[in-house]
Amino acid sequence: MSGEKKQGGRPVDAAAGRSLKLAALQLVRERGYAKVSIAAIASAAGVARQTLYNRWNTKADLVLDAVFEETGRFSTIPPADTGETCAAQLEAFLVEVFDHLAVDGDPLRALIAAAQEDTAFRTAFRERFVLPREQIVTDLLRRAQARGELGKTRDPEMLSAFVHGAFWYRLLNGQPVDAALARAITAEVFAR
Amino acid sequence: MSGEKKQGGRPVDAAAGRSLKLAALQLVRERGYAKVSIAAIASAAGVARQTLYNRWNTKADLVLDAVFEETGRFSTIPPADTGETCAAQLEAFLVEVFDHLAVDGDPLRALIAAAQEDTAFRTAFRERFVLPREQIVTDLLRRAQARGELGKTRDPEMLSAFVHGAFWYRLLNGQPVDAALARAITAEVFAR
């Protein structure tokens, strides 16, 4: 697979890729995902349109790289298993995620939309973005169950879908996704 | 507001609207939302493209009418408050909704996506489709709480968001939305 080595030919211009991601990041943040055309990104990066298509299939693929992978944000790091309760850890994790959404909520909504119209992107988005974050919460809830913070009859995977589903539902419906929501979700998950 | 009466002019051709909705319904079901162009719908309905734009702003608005309002399906009717437990009523409601999704899941995903790219449609979609269905579940959970099937510390509104969120999350991630999910969701909501 990756054994394919190139033995000649013009080398890929790494700077072009970087310029494109940077331009995409800036333009999307300042104008909003929908109002940024592919031509505008290429132009801002000072690169031919086809060069962009050589690297990414769609605007969504580029923005996933530019906004959600490149910037190391949007917390992929599991919260440290400190002395705090798992409930507190869940709330802290959600607050962190929601803080990032205050900045990049628009592109995230756009990517979820794009994933509905493009099967290939849906798979990539799910594997690179959705699943890792789902796993963090599932693991946290399993720990809570092991510690006895969560009843033994509860299903951590279903609960994790509840948590992520609730915030997607809010986000996609244009309702606030903030610290109050983080608190309410956490309270409900651990309610008895 | 609605006092505006027309005192002359060519009357609206109601048949054109019906043809358009019918054509949209058929084409979307057989080809999938994304593969149906507005021109194709107008053409199939035997109507000028502008006539479609006279009635709906976007394909999404038309399909919302054609697929989710016209067909009286997708259960807007609250389940009768029979002798059954609220848990059983919730599961039955979800099974009914998910059955419809087996037929019209594709356009629903597409409409959720469209709502992310079009503020006006998001509002319309939310008011005409999302909120009524959310209300049904919220009411059902309140009844459950009144009956003692659900603990007094639980929050029916948050739980309703959990329920809808979980199934949106599954739907939007391309995972199965079936009777097994209806059962799992219900079990988790009423778990203690």
Added chain:
DNA sequence: ACAGTTAATAGACTGCAGTCTATAAATCAA
């Protein structure tokens, strides 16, 4: 130096969404 190879570029081209204009058709009021 030269042939082979791959990337970058400019530009043409198609298809669709959405807007706009001119014209024809259907109605009401006088």
Added chain:
DNA sequence: TTGATTTATAGACTGCAGTCTATTAACTGT
């Protein structure tokens, strides 16, 4: 009947996504 009004229609036009082609640039091995 005439004029005003509104809808329906056909067609032109713009802007963007996505594809394709021809040309030029940068590198490797001989």
